[in-house]
Amino acid sequence: MYMEDLKIKNQAVTLVDQVEQKLFSYIAGKNMKVGDAIPNENELAEALGVSRSVLREALSRLRMLGVIESRTRRGMVLSEPNMFGGLQRVINPMILGEDSLFNLLEFRVVLELGITNSIIDNVTDDYIEELEEIVERGQAYNLNFYRAESENQFHSKLYEITENKSIKQFQEIIYPVSLFVRDKFKDFFEPINKELLQNGALVTHRDLLDLIKAGDKDGFRKGMEQHFAPYSKFLKASKNGKNPNNLNHTIGLET
Amino acid sequence: MYMEDLKIKNQAVTLVDQVEQKLFSYIAGKNMKVGDAIPNENELAEALGVSRSVLREALSRLRMLGVIESRTRRGMVLSEPNMFGGLQRVINPMILGEDSLFNLLEFRVVLELGITNSIIDNVTDDYIEELEEIVERGQAYNLNFYRAESENQFHSKLYEITENKSIKQFQEIIYPVSLFVRDKFKDFFEPINKELLQNGALVTHRDLLDLIKAGDKDGFRKGMEQHFAPYSKFLKASKNGKNPNNLNHTIGLET
DNA sequence: TATATAATATTTGTCCAACAAATATTGCAA
DNA sequence: TTGCAATATTTGTTGGACAAATATTATATA
Numbered sequence: 001m002y003m004e005d006l007k008i009k010n011q012a013v014t015l016v017d018q019v020e021q022k023l024f025s026y027i028a029g030k031n032m033k034v035g036d037a038i039p040n041e042n043e044l045a046e047a048l049g050v051s052r053s054v055l056r057e058a059l060s061r062l063r064m065l066g067v068i069e070s071r072t073r074r075g076m077v078l079s080e081p082n083m084f085g086g087l088q089r090v091i092n093p094m095i096l097g098e099d100s101l102f103n104l105l106e107f108r109v110v111l112e113l114g115i116t117n118s119i120i121d122n123v124t125d126d127y128i129e130e131l132e133e134i135v136e137r138g139q140a141y142n143l144n145f146y147r148a149e150s151e152n153q154f155h156s157k158l159y160e161i162t163e164n165k166s167i168k169q170f171q172e173i174i175y176p177v178s179l180f181v182r183d184k185f186k187d188f189f190e191p192i193n194k195e196l197l198q199n200g201a202l203v204t205h206r207d208l209l210d211l212i213k214a215g216d217k218d219g220f221r222k223g224m225e226q227h228f229a230p231y232s233k234f235l236k237a238s239k240n241g242k243n244p245n246n247l248n249h250t251i252g253l254e255t
Numbered sequence: 256m257y258m259e260d261l262k263i264k265n266q267a268v269t270l271v272d273q274v275e276q277k278l279f280s281y282i283a284g285k286n287m288k289v290g291d292a293i294p295n296e297n298e299l300a301e302a303l304g305v306s307r308s309v310l311r312e313a314l315s316r317l318r319m320l321g322v323i324e325s326r327t328r329r330g331m332v333l334s335e336p337n338m339f340g341g342l343q344r345v346i347n348p349m350i351l352g353e354d355s356l357f358n359l360l361e362f363r364v365v366l367e368l369g370i371t372n373s374i375i376d377n378v379t380d381d382y383i384e385e386l387e388e389i390v391e392r393g394q395a396y397n398l399n400f401y402r403a404e405s406e407n408q409f410h411s412k413l414y415e416i417t418e419n420k421s422i423k424q425f426q427e428i429i430y431p432v433s434l435f436v437r438d439k440f441k442d443f444f445e446p447i448n449k450e451l452l453q454n455g456a457l458v459t460h461r462d463l464l465d466l467i468k469a470g471d472k473d474g475f476r477k478g479m480e481q482h483f484a485p486y487s488k489f490l491k492a493s494k495n496g497k498n499p500n501n502l503n504h505t506i507g508l509e510t
Numbered sequence: 511t512a513t514a515t516a517a518t519a520t521t522t523g524t525c526c527a528a529c530a531a532a533t534a535t536t537g538c539a540a
Numbered sequence: 541t542t543g544c545a546a547t548a549t550t551t552g553t554t555g556g557a558c559a560a561a562t563a564t565t566a567t568a569t570a
Contacts, residue, residue: 086341
C-alpha cells in the first residue's frame, strides 16, 4: 500500500465523475467512430440511473473536449476531439506554478531541437522564401530578443514546415510560456545575452535560416542548441536552485 | 473575410460555453493563485445572470480540468490543473483519426530525439543501473520488437532521466499510440525490421544504453534516430500516400 | 472559564418538473 | 409530386427542492 492511498481524498468521487468515466468507456467499448450517434439524454440518464442534470454535467465535459457535438432535436454525435483543447484552457490563465512553467519551457526547447531533422527534410523553396521575409522584417532591436512578432512567426514557421498539425498546435499553445518566463526573469537573460554577443556566440534567426538553406542537419541542430542556450542555462540554474524562490540568488552566484 | 467565417456553425455558442469563457477570464483577470477562494454558486449564477444548472455545467468543466476543487460547505478553490488531463481523456478511447494518430507518433519520435542531450547531461549511475536491469529483463523476441513491458520501461526511464514531469506525463499518455500504430500496420513494420536486421543496422536498447554510458551525445542521438528508423520510414510513407487508405498500397510499392 | 456537545446555517451534490427553441417527421393540400 | 403546415422529439435553460457534509454558533457541563 502506497502512502498516497492514505491521503484523505478532498472529496469522494462524485456521480458526475463516474458518469463521465462511464461515457468514455461506453464510447471506447463500442468502437464508435466519428459521426456515430449517441443515445439521447433521457435514455442515457435512465440507463445510467442518474438524473438528467448529472448526466448533462458529464456531457458538458465531453462537449468541451470536442468528443461530442449536439444539436437540438438531432441528438448527439461523436466528433473528433481537439487534443489540446484542455491544455489551451489551463495555460491561458497563468495559474500554473513555476515548476510547470519551467517544465513547459524545457518542453518547447526539446521539441524544437527534435524537429530539426524534419525541417531539413521537409523544407521547400516556398518555405525558405517565407522564412526570408520573416527574418528581414525582424531586425533585432535588443541582443537576441527579436521583435516579438518576428520571433513568433519565425519559430511558428519552423513548426509549420514539419507539416504536423498536432506539433504545431502544441507549440502555439505553449509558446506564450517562453515569453512569460523570459520577461519575468529578464534580469537573468540580459547578461547572458550580452555575454553571448560579446563572444560572437549569438546564433540569430538569420544564421539559422542560412543553415537550413545549406541543408546541414548537424549544423542546424547545433545552431538551434546555441540559439536556445540562454533558455538552457536558465533551466539548468533553476534545477540547481530547486526552490524557485532561490532562483534569483542562484543566478547571482552563477553570472 | 475568410471562407471559414461563412461556414454554418453547427450550433450557436451555448450559454454554458459563454459562462465557461467568463469563468476563465474571471480567474485570469483577477490574477488568482492556487488556493484562492471562488464565490459560491449562487453568487456566481446571479452575477452571470444564468441559472445554477448552467453555471454548474460550466463549473463541471473546470473541475474536470482540475482548475477548481470544491467541497461541500467549504466552497470552491482554485487548484493547479493537470495540464494533460484533457489529452489523456481523448486519447484513451481511440476515436482519433489516422491523421491524428500519425501526428502523435511523429510527436513521440521528435520528442525522444529532442531529449537525447538532456539525457546525457542528467544521467546518473543510479539511472544507468536501472536501465541495465530493464535491458537485461527485455530479451528481444522478434526483431526489434521488445517484450512490450521492457520496451515501455526503457523509454519511460529515458523520459524520467530528464526529470521533467510534464514531458514524462505527456510521453506516457501518447505512448500507447505507438503500440497501436505498430500493431495495426505490422505488415509494414515487419519487413523493415527484417531488412534492418540483415543489414546489421538494428539499434537495440542495449546499443542505446552503451551509447549513454559512453556519454556520447552525437552517437546517442544518431543511435536513437536509427532506433526509430522504422517509425520514420512509416511516417514518410504515410505522408507520400496522403490518403491513409492508400497506405497499404504505398507500402507495397516501397518495400 | 474552558471544553465538549448539540443545534444551526451554509454550501455543494443530486433530483425533478417544466418550458423554450430548434428541427426532423408527418400529414395535408395544391 | 411538391410545398406547406402541424406535430413530435431532442437539446438548452430555468427554478425549486432536498440530501449530505461541514463550518459556525449556541448550549451544557466540568
